[in-house]
Amino acid sequence: MPPEKRLAPYGDYSLDAAAGRILARHRDRIRTRKPHVAVAKLARIIEATLKLSNRQGFQAMSLRDLAEAAGLSMGGLYSYFDGKETLLVMILGEVSSAAEGLLAAAPDEVRDDPAAHLAWLIEMHVLLSEAMQPFFVFAYMEAKSFPAPARKRAIASEAATEAIFAKVLAEGAARGVFKIDDPDFAAALIKPLIQDWYVKRPKYAKRGVSAEVYARGVSDFVLRALGAR
Amino acid sequence: MPPEKRLAPYGDYSLDAAAGRILARHRDRIRTRKPHVAVAKLARIIEATLKLSNRQGFQAMSLRDLAEAAGLSMGGLYSYFDGKETLLVMILGEVSSAAEGLLAAAPDEVRDDPAAHLAWLIEMHVLLSEAMQPFFVFAYMEAKSFPAPARKRAIASEAATEAIFAKVLAEGAARGVFKIDDPDFAAALIKPLIQDWYVKRPKYAKRGVSAEVYARGVSDFVLRALGAR
DNA sequence: GAAAAAATCGAGCGAGCGCTCGATTTATTA
DNA sequence: TAATAAATCGAGCGCTCGCTCGATTTTTTC
Incomplete structure (x- = not known):
């Protein structure tokens, strides 16, 4: 099953859908009144921002x-945001909201089995970052230049993700499925493995590793490290 | 044994020593003739660059x-480099040269045992990134804005590091010490685990995890994932 | 301690930045 | 189709940037 299909029950991760959610989230700052016009233009702005920023960085991208x-x-741009920083915040908000929304949505049949739950979390996280790859690269690369409030939210968002992993690991350890001393430490090591997929994507592309293969490889690696295989 | 002590046999990773090597590497571009003056000033420039850049990014740091x-x-600054980009290249060169120099220097008693060799590589890499933490953060964070040639060198340098890991993994697999199908894939997963130490340092500091503890934790995690424990 | 050499200074240059706002075009209404 | 509203335009403003270069200070030489 292709990644979009596996992800589909959990939401629409297309550019237009993202633009729609961003519009809804910032209706008050956007001057253009008609939604279908606003969504279309916003989608083009976001798309262009991701393209230019991921090449040279957000700071180096000029509004011209x-x-x-x-x-x-x-002038037209300024109908859609009230400053360059707002554009940053719009994109970041979409990334963290998508990640939080998805990871909380584990199906029941998976929640009962810590190993399956963990594998599901890893796989969905990788597939999401694949479906929204430019968004994730952007959020990761620009993290250091966030304005203070957005930065705090980003750190909180990452901590929340890690807490989800830690909870599953602790549950598994309690049931004797995982043989680990420190669930928090193990949870901290999972995130960078997932991030490597979109941060170093060209490397894996060159080797012919797909998102599913990568997700499976990381799952196996982690589960063996936890003593579950 | 404190990290500097374990690292000591392999080189001097102090700021002044780094400034000395950078001076030697760029003698032709630096106008100040007397080495002791040049090294001292260069050290202050590098130190300030790392401090300011790691806060807001290299691009956002003004030369004023x-x-x-x-x-x-x-004007004084321009006795030490001929442009902002050269300053970037100076720091990057020091990071990759330090990493390559150290990792190739595994002692003989460790080379014979793939598991010990791997653990040594991980530990030394973490300790090095601890000793040169601002340098490593800088290199990692600014990677996307490298000028093209420096970028190629950075990718090559990372590939070289990964190749060292892959070689040890393949050797261990051949001897039956590691139970893995794909040494290259496993090698690719080790780097992000090491990077997480300096990229997310505040997180680990808050939990009271030191460089040695982190290195040990990652070693154990990886060796178990490889089926060596 | 005067002359020469080395090192440092900082005001000023052209360029590009984020952003504004009255003019203009396009779409909607009656 | 005339009147109104919505959306877009782009030259221009104030500012900061990387960088230069003649003036100045500091150090070395004899």
């Missing part, structure tokens, strides 16, 4: 270049 | 701010 890439004028 | 933090004038 963005305007040209998105097919708008300088 | 750098001059003030380093205790020089704008």
